[in-house]
Amino acid sequence: MMTMRVRMMLLAGVGLLGALPVAAQADQAAAAVAADDSVESAEIVVSARRREEKLIDVPVAVTAFSQADLQKFQAVDLSGLQGTAPNLNLVQGRGSAASANIFIRGLGQPDALQTFDPAVGIYVDGVYLSRIQGALLNLFDVERIEVLRGPQGTLYGKNTTGGALSIVSRKPSFTDTRAEASVQYGSYNQWVLNGYVSAPLGGDRLALSLAGQWDKRDGLVTDPRTGRKYNDRDSLTFRSILRAQATDNLEILMSGDYNRQRNALTLGYPTAPLIQTSLFPAGVRTAVPAEPYGRYDFRASTSFRGNEGQKLDHWGANITANWTVNDAITLTSITSWRKLDPDLFIDIDAAETEMGDVFVGIDQRQFSQEMQLKWNTEKFSGVFGLFYLNERVRSHQEAYADDLFTFLGGPVTFTRLIDDAQRTKSYAAFGQASYKFTEALSFTAGLRYTWEERTYNRFTTTASNQAFLNNVAFRFPDNLPAPLNLDNKAEFGAWTPSFTLSYKPGDDSLLYVSAARGFKSGGFNGRANSVNDLTLVVNGAPTLVTRFNPETVWTYETGAKGSFADAKLFVAASLFYSDFRDFQARVGGGTVGSTGVFPVLNAGKMSIWGFELEATAKPTKYWTLRGSLGYLDAKYDVFNDGRRVPPQSFSCNPTGNAVTCEPAFAPPITLNLATDYRIPVGEGSITLGVDARHVGKHFLSVDNRPGLTEPGYWLANALVRYDAAGGRWYGQAGVKNLFDRLYRTDGQEFSSVGNIQTVYYGDPRTFSVMVGVRF
Template identity: 60%
Template structure:
């Protein structure tokens, strides 16, 4: 009953949007690049969601496009800045890291940064897939737009992604005109943000070069009351250079290189449950209390990490894109890319001054990808056929420091675990999608993809207990025969898609679609003993050395339209997803002196359905109104991990009202507006702001009370002065005006010391920016 007012409110809002459908549409009359904050332009948003330039209105996909101007209005510095502004999309900073991206779309995602898990939502930068969620929280310093595609993607994109795709499109060098932009920001917590961009033709109409850079530094938000040291800071330097050449009318070459460097203190969460340790003499768990007590969070928490034990990340890569027009019908594209990722993180999992579970994680990742596309455009037929190859080699060295976890009677036992692992992945795919226009109004799109992935995994781990090293556990060598030679797994799948679209008028679109998504299986990257890969199946103890793939079928109907000279617009869709073999890292139980067990099981079947609507209104040239609404109904049809011995559960308390999928807030909505006040020859002043709501949701598969966000509102506002001509501006902004405390992510290792840690979003912040553009 307590949900009834919220549901009635949401239903009324949704009904209003649907009732307005004949008069609204999705693509607001705003250009991708805007000359001033007061004038959003009069052009239409053009996207490349289907690997060709199209009006957003003409794309029969649930996709949201945010221009550089939109991102500035939302005061977004990195991808997490759009959290709460896209229906049914959760996009936050990942647990325990300054650069990890935790992205869920329509209840499908993968928050675990472990290298043996593939992301469920693909992040692409200029067509290049990023294999890891580490380093994926990109700063938005030279972005033309961000496209967020909801639902499975695979028949158009090089790497199959089961939940959706985030497509970051950089500004491309202008072949004929010199352009430049820059800004300097100062804000609360001594924030300093410097952005710069310049594009210059080297050979007019033939060759151009652009260079962009950012320096983002801010003091820590979190204070350790026991030491006074600051944590959760920002310190990023990043740059990108793009060389664009058009040697002939039919050939375009784009070479790009980027580098990101981060040096920060640790990212601390907050413990929400009483920690425990284990008495090795009795096997009993005993509560332990840190010096800083649990209670209402106030951006203070303690840690056992020492000075210098922070986070370092180096992430760089290069790509070469070639586009060749063979004739008026056929064209070829090639995207070749190489990337390296090198994060070194110290993480305090228990978020106290005790060493119940602290860790060092050093990762070394390299990836090479090659994509070839063959495109056909006959007018009635538009088609893309492609081949894709990805080679990823990732290694890690980990050390877990747990000196307050075990004890002999009253005597603490020092305990350190050392881990080295190595995974090599080869991914191959062939994909294609074709759209045939039967008439100017009716079109059919069909696509098919075949994916094959081969993974090889090796791991060795041992512990030093009370100064004595244990015998190492080696995967797969320590498993019983024949599994001791089973270090390789291969997964493949056919994933089709089909869409029927109808345009009653040139500026309205109706569509229905069905598509299948696939996420590869893999190996448990936390296997420390035989118990982590053992299940009891039909009463027989069985070794299961790897987990199976996930699949999802998504069915969707939607509508888009643009009316009143593109001053009012709307898009809306209804979808249902049947999600099978959900890969869950569940918690509970113990395995020997090493402590907790960390199984990964294909535990669940989910049914997810929802509604999404986006509205934009431009009553006058100076006034913009935008709103979106997402409703998500996600539940397990099955969560069956009883084959494990001992059994684990997403419902550890036995309360029948829990066991809910994580990161699936039932309701999300936002409302934003900005109004430009002309000042004659002086220029203009724009006043704007937005409100965002994210409903209650769990922050981990294990639905414990402390790992839950009860729902929150955020309020943000800005005012901007643009000088006449739009070349110079000054902006002041405030985020989280009401000082809302809200949780963004959770860390659950309840099988080790009852660890249940949450991470919080930023407190109220303010900033002042001065910038130029020409």
């Protein structure tokens, strides 16, 4: 039930929606003021609709961050954006230093495994990144980041249900030589070195930029049994962009990037007692209690004893060609190849016992080609395109569980070896066109057809000192009964339209209503180790289900944007409702005999409605205020819990009727309040800034395990910065998590294996100082 405070926030937002056009019309008569006395938000140029437009003219729920914003957030990688945009939940993902767990409006990826598609697409210069591994990108040569909320597909290369993050790099200049460098030192001996140079290579037709970042920090977490440090940072990143103006009408951009990470383990903390099972005589005993060292204070243990850590190598190369055919038509080609090779040791149980220790080695390759025709006339504008993605993912996994079982009072060694391969081919044709009925009224319609082919093969076997657990093999799909033994290929297709009606009462305001359908492809259970993992209860009977179906959503939205008070105030607001079908959920906890299972469910129906508000104000020439509010009311309307042995301890419909769970990673409130004040000092200036971020209570597992819950938290950050005359050099000192709050960011739910329920925590209070120069 909403609190009175939430009700008041929502009513205030609804009232603002109605007031925007009136205020905007009154504001048109006001004279413009100097640039440094106005709000920049309305003037930010974004490419959310695949063409450059002012943010205030785009009938889409989008938040844009510039390079200056990222420095104010003290953001080194994407996780620095957590809490900065309404209904954005972006954290480091599940036991890996390089993975990004991103949820927008309550939609994200249900499992970190590479066989699940993300609901939020990440794009770098228009190139789609297929996997969340390696997606916690460093931010060093970014021009801007755009956070698009709601289904994407009629404009973006890959169809997604939750939204998209679009990262736009700085283009090298044909005329100016520019160079930047910065050195940052902070808590836990963190060093961050950034470098960027852009230079013309002769004439005004060729230019090159080079950028690099080195980010290294000691571990935050100590194992009290050994004194070793974990949860560190060790990342080296390079990017180069070659820009060529081949002819007056043809621009070619060739870029390459490389990221190398060499980290120690990323440890969480157990929130439920880890349970060791006696196979004979039957019985169980607790191996490790919940929170073994009491309230979490960045101490945790691991059974790994050597130099097991996390390695990642991530390469990419792409060519973008923009051909201006005439004043109205532009053709764009985006060709990309990417290679991702993580080798990750993960202690899932985060304890000295060996119950859920794993190695995951991934070999991922992807090739994508996108063609776009952009058409822009006085009345008509649009984008029409074709998209192709060919992805191959192979993995070798090892699961170590020598403390999971006992037999006749003696130890049972147990290792599971897994090799699997998935091939995905995705084809799409899409288009979106806008027609201006008048200078103020426009209608936009889009349509996309997606066709995906997915092939999956898997082989698992075991090694144990007990004969009945040794060499237990399972091959998918070969070991399934006919005709399912041939069922390793699936094809999925969907039409996804979008419609938007927008009205501009004046140059400085916008109203819009929209409807859009999103689609996320189905696939195969990448955790199936036996037929039990593929057995669900369907219509009351145990049934083999070899795949999960696509997830679809219709989102309906109304919004408004406006710039007021002589451009000293910018406000954007939206109301939305999302209706989901067949949402994908990976759950645990069911058993067949003594064997834990990991089914994937198309659980049923989910509905989410919410409200978003963003505002930037400049009361004086030197004082800036920013704020954003996101509200979510998310619920499962239907949750078909198909685990084989009802009732489950944490089933979302234990009686088969009432749904008792709430969607995970969907905090009802996300709030960000920030202010900075610039003080002139000679020809330079000093800026003082503070911001506070609130993320409300939310669950970290699909079926709401009590220990996998974040009760909600506030974070405060502060900085002081000096900019010299002309911006030639600057110095900045900052503190993050000022009041040293303890907060949970993610969770691992593998209760089928020793009752594993592990949480991960955000960073404690940290300090940093930075010095930068520009030429």
